[in-house]
Amino acid sequence: MHSHFDLVVIGSGSGNIIVDERFTDWKVAFVEKGVGPLDSYGGTCLNVGCIPTKMFVHTADTVLASEHGAALGVDMNLRSIDWPAVRDRVFGRLDPVAAGGERYRAAGSPNVVLYRGIARFIGERRLTVATTDGPVTLTADRIVVATGSRPDIPDVPGLDNALGYHTSDTVMRMNRVPRRMTILGSGFVASELAHVFSSLGVEITLIVRGDVLLRQEDIDVARRFTELAQNRWDVRLNHKLLRAARKDGALLLDLESPEGAERLETDELLVATGRRPNSDLVDAAAGGLALHEDGRIVVNAQQVTSVPGVWALGDVSSPWQLKHVANHEAKIVQHNLLYPDERRTSNHRYVPHAVFSSPRIASVGITEQEARATGRAYVSATREYSGVAYGWAMEDTTSFAKVLADPSTGKLLGAHIIGPESPTLIQPLVQAMSFGLQAHSMAKGQYWIHPAMPEVIENVLLDLPLDKGILKTA
Numbered sequence: 471m472h473s474h475f476d477l478v479v480i481g482s483g484s485g486n487i488i489v490d491e492r493f494t495d496w497k498v499a500f501v502e503k504g505v506g507p508l509d510s511y512g513g514t515c516l517n518v519g520c521i522p523t524k525m526f527v528h529t530a531d532t533v534l535a536s537e538h539g540a541a542l543g544v545d546m547n548l549r550s551i552d553w554p555a556v557r558d559r560v561f562g563r564l565d566p567v568a569a570g571g572e573r574y575r576a577a578g579s580p581n582v583v584l585y586r587g588i589a590r591f592i593g594e595r596r597l598t599v600a601t602t603d604g605p606v607t608l609t610a611d612r613i614v615v616a617t618g619s620r621p622d623i624p625d626v627p628g629l630d631n632a633l634g635y636h637t638s639d640t641v642m643r644m645n646r647v648p649r650r651m652t653i654l655g656s657g658f659v660a661s662e663l664a665h666v667f668s669s670l671g672v673e674i675t676l677i678v679r680g681d682v683l684l685r686q687e688d689i690d691v692a693r694r695f696t697e698l699a700q701n702r703w704d705v706r707l708n709h710k711l712l713r714a715a716r717k718d719g720a721l722l723l724d725l726e727s728p729e730g731a732e733r734l735e736t737d738e739l740l741v742a743t744g745r746r747p748n749s750d751l752v753d754a755a756a757g758g759l760a761l762h763e764d765g766r767i768v769v770n771a772q773q774v775t776s777v778p779g780v781w782a783l784g785d786v787s788s789p790w791q792l793k794h795v796a797n798h799e800a801k802i803v804q805h806n807l808l809y810p811d812e813r814r815t816s817n818h819r820y821v822p823h824a825v826f827s828s829p830r831i832a833s834v835g836i837t838e839q840e841a842r843a844t845g846r847a848y849v850s851a852t853r854e855y856s857g858v859a860y861g862w863a864m865e866d867t868t869s870f871a872k873v874l875a876d877p878s879t880g881k882l883l884g885a886h887i888i889g890p891e892s893p894t895l896i897q898p899l900v901q902a903m904s905f906g907l908q909a910h911s912m913a914k915g916q917y918w919i920h921p922a923m924p925e926v927i928e929n930v931l932l933d934l935p936l937d938k939g940i941l942k943t944a
């Protein structure tokens with residue numbers, strides 16, 4: 471069967487938001503293969519990514535709050551954790567959203583057809599989809615590739631499907647919480663899910679290649695996070711997984727460490743070693759699309775690929791595997807499809823991110839190590855939460871905010887915060903960078919509510935050793 475469309479969108483994550491009522495006169499096809507154990511509609515963030523993880527993180531924070539009560543003179547005994555109830559709160563809410571989204575696309579608009587299956591390019595703007603009713607060929611004037619990414623599994627002997635390891639796609643739906651879990655990797659997913667499962671009482675071991683966790687963060691933040699993680703989890707720094715095997719239900723992991731060979735026995739293994747773009751799944755090369763070395767589809771600032779009429783967005787093409795970036799790029803593609811003569815470009819100037827572990831981390835702009843490596847002139851300041859009144863209220867001793875600024879203009883180059891509410895606290899700094907505010911003007915030109923946590927931002931900005939003359943030129 472062959473059908474021709476005005477527009478085909480491959481991927482129902484961020485791609486799903488492109489087609490709204492303004493496309494009513496277009497003949498549109500969506501293609502979605504499904505994510506996670508239930509082959510859900512709606513992409514990574516909704517089903518196996520941002521949203522379920524953060525719902526679990528909120529539960530984990532609630533458990534930890536009961537432990538922190540003692541420092542405040544409050545004895546809060548945790549009586550029990552009901553894993554099925556914890557899990558079913560999350561997916562009982564999200565699965566119907568995914569199903570509703572699918573129903574809407576399948577039957578909600580007469581101009582839209584939904585194909586379920588894997589789409590593959592077989593030529594320029596030409597696709598084949600293996601549906602349960604057999605293969606179909608789709609051609610289109612315009613195609614949007616929004617196929618995202620998937621867990622990247624390292625090539626370790628024994629680490630295959632027969633071993634029964636988890637990734638972020640499966641681990642959140644486990645039937646039973648294990649006694650012990652080992653996590654391979656030390657990035658976003660490892661840090662967030664270690665917090666989730668350790669708060670549920672699981673003994674966590676992290677296998678870390680380097681000497682710090684979250685090594686892409688500012689070095690002071692990464693070191694502080696690593697110290698705190700070592701107090702909570704068994705953190706094996708500078709370790710390599712050599713091979714994995716399963717024996718009598720347990721997993722046996724052979725590790726190489728600076729001290730020699732080690733064997734680790736565990737109940738479940740979570741592989742969290744990064745995500746690879748799904749350009750191979752869609753056979754982007756057969757569609758003539760140019761690729762970066764790491765497999766990302768090459769796009770220009772308007773999100774157009776090397777083939778006219780074919781667009782790409784989100785994890786399959788972006789160097790930032792973040793939902794707010796994928797959403798922004800989807801809006802740009804949407805505008806450029808609707809208004810081809812007034813095209814817009816994506817804004818990737820100051821992309822913030824947050825790690826929702828315990829403690830939280832938030833960051834925007836360059837790190838101190840990046841400033842040093844590129845020879846960028848900078849001044850920096852760091853202020854502990856314990857230096858402001860709300861930090862005293864929380865009995866905080868480990869959190870801080872750090873900022874870097876250009877000494878000649880006083881404008882911010884980067885901001886890095888580790889501690890409670892950091893993803894919220896950083897937002898005025900993202901705003902300052904986006905709108906070019908000078909750090910001291912920003913601190914002095916507005917009220918800061920007392921005694922609220924943002925006072926740590928006011929203070930760290932004032933601590934920047936900037937020439938007083940800068941304020942006059944700002």
Ligand SMILES: Cc1cc2nc3c(=O)[nH]c(=O)nc-3n(C[C@H](O)[C@H](O)[C@H](O)COP(=O)(O)OP(=O)(O)OC[C@H]3O[C@@H](n4cnc5c(N)ncnc54)[C@H](O)[C@@H]3O)c2cc1C
Nearest residue numbers: 481483484503513514519520589617618784785791792793
């Ligand atoms: C555990 C986890 C937690 C995360 N937490 C956060 C967070 O807190 N904040 C944040 O900003 N980001 C977070 N992310 C990242 C975020 O989820 C992604 O950046 C975002 O979802 C990418 O959106 P996308 O539209 O590019 O891809 P996706 O949402 O993955 O959508 C791609 C869709 O394409 C489909 N597809 C792929 N290939 C084909 C094909 N050939 N044919 C048909 N369909 C296909 C897939 O099934 C999928 O549904 C997290 C990721 C993970 C894994």
Ligand SMILES: NC(=O)c1ccc[n+]([C@@H]2O[C@H](COP(=O)([O-])OP(=O)(O)OC[C@H]3O[C@@H](n4cnc5c(N)ncnc54)[C@H](O)[C@@H]3O)[C@@H](O)[C@H]2O)c1
Nearest residue numbers: 624655656657658659660679742743744745791824825826
């Ligand atoms: N809060 C958020 O915004 C959030 C949360 C989760 C995921 N994400 C996105 O999803 C992406 C994927 O997350 P992730 O944690 O899988 O990737 P990551 O890139 O954050 O971390 C991957 C980790 O695996 C390690 N690693 C790579 N290969 C390895 C190997 N062979 N052996 C041992 N360690 C190895 C790396 O050193 C790194 O520590 C992130 O980059 C992020 O963009 C975002």
